Amino acid sequence: xxxxxxxxxxxxxxxxxxxxxxxxxxxxxxxxxxxxxxxxxxxxxxxxxxxxxxxxxxxxxxxxxxxxxxxxxxxxxxxxxxxxxxxxxxxxxxxxxxxxxxxxxxxxxxxxxxxxxxxxxxxxxxxxxxxxxxxxxxxxxxxxxxxxxxxxxxxxxxxxxxxxxxxxxxxxxxxxxxxxxxxxxxxxxxxxxxxxxxxxxxxxxxxxxxxxxxxxxxxxxxxxxxxxxxxxxxxxxxxxxxxxxxxxxxxxxxxx
Amino acid sequence: xxxxxxxxxxxxxxxxxxxxxxxxxxxxxxxxxxxxxxxxxxxxxxxxxxxxxxxxxxxxxxxxxxxxxxxxxxxxxxxxxxxxxxxxxx
Numbered sequence: 001x002x003x004x005x006x007x008x009x010x011x012x013x014x015x016x017x018x019x020x021x022x023x024x025x026x027x028x029x030x031x032x033x034x035x036x037x038x039x040x041x042x043x044x045x046x047x048x049x050x051x052x053x054x055x056x057x058x059x060x061x062x063x064x065x066x067x068x069x070x071x072x073x074x075x076x077x078x079x080x081x082x083x084x085x086x087x088x089x090x091x092x093x094x095x096x097x098x099x100x101x102x103x104x105x106x107x108x109x110x111x112x113x114x115x116x117x118x119x120x121x122x123x124x125x126x127x128x129x130x131x132x133x134x135x136x137x138x139x140x141x142x143x144x145x146x147x148x149x150x151x152x153x154x155x156x157x158x159x160x161x162x163x164x165x166x167x168x169x170x171x172x173x174x175x176x177x178x179x180x181x182x183x184x185x186x187x188x189x190x191x192x193x194x195x196x197x198x199x200x201x202x203x204x205x206x207x208x209x210x211x212x213x214x215x216x217x218x219x220x221x222x223x224x225x226x227x228x229x230x231x232x233x234x235x236x237x238x239x240x241x242x243x244x245x246x247x248x249x250x251x252x253x254x255x256x
Numbered sequence: 257x258x259x260x261x262x263x264x265x266x267x268x269x270x271x272x273x274x275x276x277x278x279x280x281x282x283x284x285x286x287x288x289x290x291x292x293x294x295x296x297x298x299x300x301x302x303x304x305x306x307x308x309x310x311x312x313x314x315x316x317x318x319x320x321x322x323x324x325x326x327x328x329x330x331x332x333x334x335x336x337x338x339x340x341x342x343x344x345x346x
Binding site: 239 | 292
């Protein structure tokens with residue numbers, strides 16, 4: 001029997017065992033099993049990814065209108081770091097980033113609010129454990145009341161965003177909302193014309209952010225923490241801050 | 257009580273605070289333990305929806321700070337001193 005014939009037999013055997021949920025019984029020798037798996041299409045890729053000592057990265061450029069479809073088609077397990085550059089234009093529906101996990105990161109970079117990179121209906125980021133950066137967009141909304149909504153996501157960075165509630169067709173409630181075990185850092189973002197510029201029951205850092213014409217500035221609830229840094233004003237352009245359990249800390253480390 | 261937050265010089269509330277149980281010029285507390293504060297410098301409080309009251313200014317007037325009281329005392333002492341000097345010169 002040639003090596004190829006032997007391998008083919010093993011592949012059939014292991015495929016049968018996997019189908020029966022008993023693949024672990026095929027070999028008591030992990031080295032043998034490893035060698036066999038490596039000969040089956042797809043398993044070697046998995047093995048390589050599991051044993052990788054680094055994270056590869058890749059960059060692509062997309063049209064704004066194609067962004068959501070591209071994201072929807074991405075595997076949720078991110079084993080590579082992906083940088084998506086988005087040409088100027090409108091993303092017509094709520095941009096949704098949901099259930100991404102793994103060692104890779106995901107950056108989405110627009111051309112800037114002044115250059116016509118517009119998210120027409122806000123952003124929802126939920127249940128993501130990978131690092132996510134959203135950079136250089138004009139955030140608007142027609143069906144959602146929140147510019148950027150983050151929940152149960154461990155590392156979200158928002159940079160150079162213009163979040164203007166006057167562009168929201170059906171009421172502008174929260175500029176940024178972060179809840180349920182989140183870590184959000186916003187830098188160089190402006191938030192205006194909202195009922196609440198920032199709301200959180202989690203942790204939000206505001207670095208060199210600005211706000212104007214908001215009813216309330218920062219609202220914390222349920223142990224939420226907001227840390228202000230750089231030129232970020234204490235009230236984020238609101239008439240008052242609101243605290244229902246939680247703290248707001250200014251750049252000198254004092255509670256606001 | 258309900259308090260309305262409005263920008264000074266306007267008569268339209270930007271924010272309504274309901275179930276307020278106490279307030280000062282810098283914060284208001286609600287029955288459920290919530291705290292509003294600090295207030296922006298350019299806003300006032302009113303218990304009337306037409307924003308006709310100036311509750312923050314009233315509170316400051318009724319509760320002068322220690323600094324304000326020291327200033328008032330200094331002014332009073334200066335006035336007394338000047339009066340004594342004038343009396344001595346007469």
